[in-house]
Amino acid sequence: MPGTPTDLTRLRITLTAFFALDGFIFAGWVVRIPAIKEQTGASAGTLGLALLGVSAGAVITMMLTGRLCHRYGNHQVTVVCAVLLSLSVSLPPLTHSPLTLGLVLLVFGAAYGGINVAFNSAAVDLVRAMRRPIMPSFHAAFSLGGMVGAGLGGLVAGALTPTQHLFGLTVIGLLVTALIGPALLRLRPPAPPHAPPKNSPKTSPQNPPKQDTPPHRLTPRTRGLVFTFGLIALCTAFGEGALADWSALHLEQDLDATAGAAAIGYACFALAMTAGRLTGTRLLERLGRTRTLVSGGTTAALGMLLGALAPTLWAAVLGFVITGLGLANLFPVAVERAGTLAGPDGVAIASTLGYGGMLLGPPAIGFMADWYSLPAALTSVAVLAAVAAGIGFLTRHAAEN
Template identity: 80%
Template sequence: MPGNNGDDLTRLRIALTVFFALDGFVFAGWVVRIPAIKHQTGASASALGLALLGVSAGAVITMMLTGRLCRRYGSHRVTVVCGILLSLSVALPPLTHSAVALGAVLLIFGAAYGGINVAFNSAAVDLVRALQRPIMPSFHAAFSLGGMIGAGAGGLVAGALSPTQHLFGLTVIGLLVTAVAGRALLRLRPPVPPESSAREKTAPRRLDTRTRGIVITFGLIALCTAYGEGALADWSALHLEQDLDATPGAAAVGYSCFALAMTVGRLTGTRLLERLGRTRTLVTGGAIAAAGMLLGALAPSLWAAILGFVITGLGLANLFPVAVERAGTLAGPEGVAIASTLGYGGMLLGPPAIGFMADWFSLPTALTSVAALAATAAVIGLVTRRAGER
């Protein structure tokens, strides 16, 4: 294909995969040290909760700006800059000694996290269009694997290293990885779609009213998916322990199985998309996740509930990557930014929404909202099939 070298595309795919994995690794490393930093700052639970909103606020504010920066300077450059900022800013939280200071530095960390997510997803969308293969889930699988490694490594070193030492170590690792992968990324020009793709008019559109509406619809699929991820991360263990009398260890297994199922689902996502196509993958995945979450929320036994979580993870695995890719294919980096912002909003909305509904009704009933939104994602995927499969 004119303008694209097969070896360059392979190198680009490797470099982007490394950045996705690094993002998951660094973020998970920070998450496992939150309890220690809470103790260090002396923050109450409510003060810590407000401080942690700094990550969310920084990410959401920056995501929309990053779409425009990618359009102007290129997603490769923005990815590298945000990789440096992410690596540097993760060392800041253990240097704080109050909830206010922690919230301020988490704004910076969240801005870098949101920025790099938009930038490397935009670069990945360009690569998907050039290769004409649905490889987006493989990048998100790298993020999931990086997160699992980061969390596991963080747990292992937590007893030996202080938060300052651990997170400074993440800074060093992040800067080294960014230097190597970033050098490769900056040498590679963004790929151009093949001539056949250009004839089919798959080039990103400008964000007019109609296009923005379709992109927002794809973003709602991302929101429905991320709502489930956030809800299960915060509430699955409590559900198993409180409602099914599981031990704390067995309760922790539930979310681990969900996360592992999502990773496996994303690793096999490209093959699944090649066989089913994007619309059927969205519809089938949403339906499977809805059924799995009904089982997970309402099952009368521990292992049946865990099986439900596994089914939910497999169903949700590829919804977010496909939604972001479809938004990016339609509207470029700004489309990725809109879909990512809505998706991140869903992850923020999930845990508190489940908490309120659990107070009003019960936790099992509240968790069925995950099934309802997964089914909603399936319906949206069906309704938008023509917009996504041009």
């Protein structure tokens, strides 16, 4: 089983590739949604209902995947879900009605939710074995894969039909899985050490982990902590979803930005979040989990207040950048702590709550914007970021132990 530094490094590289592949495929699908809408003849409302298939499939499968990981192993489930994700992304352009689109998106969402639980669970095992807080690096790979997938999708959109483009993603996904899947299956998961990973730069993978059995039945206290870290994931994902759907409209509608300038706002937020995750391991080693959660949540809250209430375009964009840097490492830390406490079940719970936050964010902002105004509604992102910081402080002993 992976215990030597070389084996652990190989496992880290392989998992990183799967995270990047997941982001690449999902972003490739997202950029084709307008074309699929036109093909199926869906209205905005019926398209929204069809897109709920992704969410429903993901949420349902996330809880089931935790059990499958216990039974068959994180690595095996990751590879199977990668194959299913690659195959299912080619299905949407074959549909010609909102109903059939929603049904195939259930399958796509199930594969997406499954692989997210499986490879996050595998990453948690590796974090514990390496005794280094490397979780943000995996999520940075997902973000980078998404940026490449979206950029490539934009480049080929005029030359390829949705069927050709998404079938190409299927081929790429299957080829990548065929290349790196066997390596992941050969590497057995590292046994978790008795002591949890420490946030000290002095720790290293030179001391091989001792075998331990991940918990299958959670005590009430452990379950409560898992849900608490899941709330941090929810608060973080709420902000991500809200900014993805509403940041451009805020800049264009409230600050009179052009459409091109308005699009820069979310792009800067996404770039800042990716940069924050790329430096997340070093930040965690320097600050520890608690201070990372508290400082990140506080930074995001202040940044979002600026982004929502600033009177000028570039001040608002600066606020989005600060928000992205603050939110960057909250979700990875929350999922890692939930997984350390409860294994794949903990990852499933935190991921489900996080995904729920991403689903809740856009419509909640819309309702609040109708009641008050869009800038006022966006301050809810700041409120939830502050809540995440508060939870991080209150759970400081559980976060570090």
